[in-house]
Amino acid sequence: MVQQFIDWQANRHDYAKAWKKKNKGKVFGYFCTYMPEEVLYAAGVLPVRILGSHEPQNVTEPHIFAMFCPFCRDCLAQGLQGRYDYLDGIGIAQSCLHIRQAYTSWTKHIPREFSYYLNMPHKVQSKRAYPFLRGEIEDFVKAVEKWTGKKITDAKLKEAITVYNNNRRLMRELYELRKADKPPITGTEAMYITMAMQMTDKVEHSKALERLIKDLKKKKVERETGARLMVVGSENDDTKFLNMVESCGSTIVVDDHCTGSRYFWNDVKDGKDTLQTIADRYIERPPCPTKDWEERKRLPHILKLAKDWKAQGAILVQQKFCDPHELDMVALKKFLVANGIPCLQLELDVTVPIGQFKIRVEAFLEILRGEELF
Amino acid sequence: MAEKKAKYPTEPLKCWEEAKKIRLDYYKNYAYAHDTGGIRWAGGAWSFDAIPAGLGNDVYPITSEPYSASCAFNKDQSIKYLEATEKAGYARDLCAYMRNYWGSILLNDFVFTHQFPDEFKGVKGFPKPDFIWQDHICCSHAKWYQVVSELEGGIPNFTIDVAAGPEAAINDRMIDYLVGQMHDGIEWLEKVTGRKYNDNLLIKAVLNECRATSTWAEICCYNRNIPAPLEEKSMYSLYVLGTLHKSSQVVADFYEKLRDEVKHRAKNGIAAVPNEQCRVMTDTQPPWGFLKIFRYLENKYGCVSIGSLYTFALIGAWEVQEDGTWGPRKTPQQKKITIKDRDTALRVLAEWNLRKPEWQHFYSPHLKTDMMVRIAKEWKLHGVMLHYNRGCEGLSVGIAENRLGIQAAGFPVFIFEGNMGDEREFDEVRTTARMDAFMESLGIKPLQ
């Protein structure tokens, strides 16, 4: 049922190349999910998220100091190895420091015809962020118009918003199905679907997603759910790892991480000022830790997800060296544990020691099962 | 053994003792602030300290990074702080300054009570700030004080986002973003402290900051001289004053005094390193517990580090001069601009800071490379030494590209890995061995 999505993310480059040929359009690669894709989509551009390939590589050391996260280096490696040569444009929304390096090295050594750095504000909790981001997005619109030679009208923007909101709504509908006592899809499958979402035309993705949801609603779930888990953390698209976790007698029912629900959780709302409505959406979405201050808004959001999806435990994953998530880790763990959600903390790299991690996951599941008995 | 015949005359800095006193007084003022009814606050070195200055003449800050560097300098205490932070569950690869600072709070230990027990006699534990006034520059900054507030049971916290740049892109909207937050911040300060804000004090503070930071740049320019009148290890103890309190009159006045002395030294060929035969610059913070590596280079090779973009521009205000070279940025005073009201003062402050050279690489390391190459050329350097600093992501971001860019511009680059605030991550023996290799590759022979 999920095969289409598995194929899309496995053949992400073929998809983009085929899309280019068919639509005679431009493809824009971005690094951080704070990028306002709607603007690009409104100009007929296909936005794709640049992700790594989980293979060891030896090409990024001259460009990025090894103490920065494996993810940013994995992303840059894809570029340096020529896998993203079909990209016409590349961009980043101001995010964490590590991934910025993938962008700045890319623009220097494998430059594209168009590159853009969007000053996404960090203080999303300040009312001042709203007009600021609106202005930034307006500048971005002008730049994309210049690049594509296409006018981004209000109507086109609204159309793009509709497409994106529809896709987001469907994803949330999919996630709703995972609230069931026997979720019809695993966390690994949901991960494939989310990854595919970041690599395809949303109209196509929505079509396939609609079909899938329909089928899942009818599906008789044979698979044992086991322990209900939540995954929280930084960038994580390690399907091999997720699969291992679920093969130990568990199901990942919900998540809050960079490649997961944070990407699609909220919609662009209706409003007179279209650009402002887009800005509002990015300001108000579930935040990355770099944007979660002075107050901690992430924590109650994560707990609500855990409670609503009846997660019994949480696996806290972070990319090795990921400062933003390490900064939140202590408070997050404390908060979840105090609210009855035991946690297992793991560091991810490009590849992970599956065997050792399995032992830890199994031990964690035993603890969860033990708690069930009492 | 034959006496080494010095190439150049040298003498210690006359201002040195005064600099030390200013620093000591600063920390004492913070620690004892409540004794005299004053208020004290904590924030980063780049915090807009000119703004809380509007709350009165008895407002005393402590800035996080210099305090943390002082912790790192005291290796025995530092390891205790670091271990306390690790025990509390924080990762070892987080900002080393932050880990020292948090550890200091966790152990409720003010580091200066160890080095200056008499001066800080009455101080019990880490003096808690009345409020936090921070700015967010790297991924850690805002979160640093979010955690501090939690560790201290809750302290009012206002953090300003300066996510606007780079310099070439600065527009009114970016300045509005900062200034808007600043206005909000002032309202907040009044509420939190119960004091009425004084715009005249704000204006004075902004002008002091412009004067202090511009004068520091002027001081660094004298190091173009051969021989260099200052060497980087000493410069750290001098630029630090700007990181403590750039908007204070004391610091601005001191820098003018220092500038006069350095000008005199440059004019009269008084060298920092009497046998200067090799000139380099470094970058990022040094490994604070191992500043002796500078002396190693000076004493063995007559190799002087004339500074770095870090030392020049962490607080220095620079701009391209009429003759195309780099130099101090003209202050509003020098441009005969009078600041009459709060909003103008804040706009001047916001723009002054967004134009900081050391802020630019957060947007692109290639901007930093350009500035570093400029320094290498204008300060006539033989090579560059880059500290791949595992303790600070903000200043190490893009450093690998800096290396490539500086090499492409024709300057030999030497890199050494280390940590500004965690001595466990710095290998002194290996590093000095590599320095020897670098000197050999430059053809610089040890002094006889």
Added chain:
Amino acid sequence: MITAGIDMGAKNIKVIILEDGTVKGKALTPAGLDAKVALETAYGAALKDAKVTKADIKHITATGSGREFVDFANDNVSDVTSAARGAVHFYPNAKTVVDVGAEEGRGIRCDKNGKVMDFAVNEKCAAGAGAFTEAMARALELKLEELGPLSLKSTKAVPMNAQCAVFAESEVVSLVHAKTPKADISKAIHDAIADRIISMVRKVGFEDDIVLIGGVAKNVGFVAAMKRGLNKDIKIPTDPEFVSALGAALEAADKVKAGGK
């Protein structure tokens, strides 16, 4: 004119006795617990091998991590300098020297005279030195000399984390438990180390001729992995672990020619 080069390595002490550009004698002694004794032993053995006495040696230059320890040397040079010098002696067209020893791996770019233009060293996060191979041999319950040849028998590539030695070691344990053939694991280990070294040397860039020296160059598995990873020809001198000592001896000869002492 006879000179001596002493490479005071972390694990082994290597000595070369050089006469007018030709190796006259050599010796290798493990540094062991008493480095002073080992040093005297090594030097004595090299002199004996060369059939000369202490008095015949015009100039001694030390190199290696312990070079300051060689108190009877006339001077010392860094191992970066000596490695480049020695490599160019064997391969006059050497432009990139990759030196992998017990503790450290280095990448050096040099000119045709063996003068160092740029260098890079393994940093903190590295599975890139000989010590790692030894640890891995133990994890597989093999003798160190067996590890390399075994890797050549591998039939399948198994990915392994190339950055973190701790992760890599964990992965080896997992692979052993999963009953992966030891030959495949061994190949993966060598690929991981080679990847790490290649990554590091890329900082200075690979330009032909690429010369591989240091103790680990004797590991056939590592050499095969390097060739695989680079897809380039790599030159390895006979006695690769003596190249730095030779470089030091050549530096010594230069000193004598220049009239200094």
